[in-house]
Amino acid sequence: MDRPKVVIIGGGFGGLYAARALRDAAVDVTIIDRTNHHVFQPLLYQVATATLAPTDIAAPIRWLLHAQKNTEVLLAEAREIVPGARIVRCDGGRELHYDFLIVAAGARHSYFGHDDWEHRAPGLKSVADAIELRRRWLLAFERAERTSDAAERQTDMTFVIVGGGPTGVELAGMLPTIARFALPKDFRRIDTASARIILIEGGPRLLPTFPEDLSARAERDLVELGVEVRTNARVTNVGDGFVEIGSERIDAGTILWAAGNAASSLGASLGATRDRMGRVEVNEDLSIAGHPEVFVVGDMAILESDGKPVPGVAPAAMQSGRTAARNVLHTVRGEGRERFRYFNKGDLATIGRYKAVGVLAGRHLSGAIAWWTWLLVHIMYLAGFRNRLSVLIEWGYSFFTYQRGARLITADTPPPESRPPVPPRW
């Protein structure tokens, strides 16, 4: 008998952990991704802020799975799923047949129907995004240095971050330290320390998924660093060089977007119910209605655990990927399936040097203890990456010198993800 064929779409946390859970199993696995690398997303903001190099937090998916003999990795973009025919259509017209499908294509940023805002306020989901964000704020200081117009200079030195979730908070927390400690001596005409960093959140508080006391602490920490925090402020327009909050206009040379997710549009071809964010409704075993052989995991799925919604974080993606993979194996072996249950190990968000907030085993942490915990946890999770040592060195370097080693301006193009990764000529 032929071994069942499992196709996994996406090499993020969901897809990678699903593939790993199928190691040594009597199935043939194909994992496809439109990039060649897995990204350690929780540290992406450190690439965007020039602290780490892209290679520190990304590794080839092939390399991560090279010892897994039943698994092959394909650089390709899934364009459409045909559940009736059990086929995934990729770029270049290639079709992949599957017996089981695990869809883990993740999410992009949502601009709430204003897609034209994207190039004015790019988001942070991929390595290419991080390089683009890095390029933008570095260029803003360069422009400020070379202009002789005071108003233009003021605009160039204003940085707006839209969205007060962990990514927004982490970006906003990094910039003042860089502007005040890493850059001043490098510039002659501008005082980089006078840069304005504005964090805009539509809801009443930062880090809405965290307990209220930690939201308050994060805000206090950011204000102490010099960030202007604006809560209950809805961005109503993003123009070239400005954002509008109702009738108020803020001129800003750099606008970064960290608000709202939209699940991959690949979900549309599944025929299942989807929510406002495009996430797919799944059964308790993570399969979709009418197709027990199709699973959706990670940010693409409406995940629930014991009836409670599960946040779109890396551990939820890993755990759901693993559950889906185990349910494939249960089915192959004729066993019953298991329900997805989310084990919340805790939440952490870092703000600055010795400043972080988090919940760990039910306890609320903040300040230095939270920061050390954050450091430890992230170093541990980078395991499996060969980059742990180099990350430690970079962090040690930035910590003691306040410098940023990765201040390269290397591209000025839209993220390559929007284009096919290879000349389509199968």
Next chain:
Amino acid sequence: MDRPKVVIIGGGFGGLYAARALRDAAVDVTIIDRTNHHVFQPLLYQVATATLAPTDIAAPIRWLLHAQKNTEVLLAEAREIVPGARIVRCDGGRELHYDFLIVAAGARHSYFGHDDWEHRAPGLKSVADAIELRRRWLLAFERAERTSDAAERQTDMTFVIVGGGPTGVELAGMLPTIARFALPKDFRRIDTASARIILIEGGPRLLPTFPEDLSARAERDLVELGVEVRTNARVTNVGDGFVEIGSERIDAGTILWAAGNAASSLGASLGATRDRMGRVEVNEDLSIAGHPEVFVVGDMAILESDGKPVPGVAPAAMQSGRTAARNVLHTVRGEGRERFRYFNKGDLATIGRYKAVGVLAGRHLSGAIAWWTWLLVHIMYLAGFRNRLSVLIEWGYSFFTYQRGARLITADTPPPESRPPVPPRW
């Protein structure tokens, strides 16, 4: 009296060392470059071969000169020099006045009048070039893995390097080791070790600027690694996916260009005599005829020392940059100028593990001793970079594991250098 204003065009070795030689002098220095970083060019091929990260060998020019109070750094592209008016015209219409000008804009690759070959066979001069080269050969293996057409696969697994100078030899030497040791376990359908690497040199021997016995040794070392070395072979055409040597056609998915330089076209606006490669004729003090206040250094100048031509290598750029800077100071102080004299510290080219060739203090080195010397010299020269430690770690890692840590495919666009670096809005 106003302090004399010195403008330096280019932040490569020539420009950077000129700027450093003006440290603490009673002049105001402006150094401009179209990128924000200085590149340690001799190690660029290691970025192209995914051994080092771009940030390991590049550092912001601002940061390298931040302690030099009389110097400012401007991110701008020089478009034209008007020696009569002592003005440099930059992108965006900005004009810089100078009392002394040091032109160190370097060289790009020359395609011998076939500019359409460039996108088919990109060269290696900038960080963006290196990322593009890395992307190309990584994608070639990805394409080979996913095609089911044997002929296409053979083409994708064929790599042609045009030009047998140090860059061509170093690129050609790296690829077989990667194909044979770093990649095989990552792929399922192809045997990466069967990749063909072909090095094409128009002249009779590799490394034409080295002594003949070392050329022979380099060729032997490369052949031992599995490289097909073709000397006396002139490329007559570069097409999409093939090169032609006369009537012979070689199908190759990846073609890299390491043949021939053309000095920056900026030299044309100086009005001085130029040679076939666009290099500018300079006096013994490195100034140009009729303009004692304009100096040309590095790859842009026809450098001679004691009547003998000086090769276009990093030490020659550094030394000529320093001489020009000192001649500026001599003039400011009313002293006589000095002649440029090249002190040849030696030449080294690395081929592979324990394989290198070089001349040091008149002695010909090859094999392991040359390789260790190369390593030591490059680590020493990376000083002034903060990246020394991380480079050492990366090298140690690749050496002992045969792996390549920087295998990211992150962009698929032409080098950003061909476009203005910032929105021109002065």
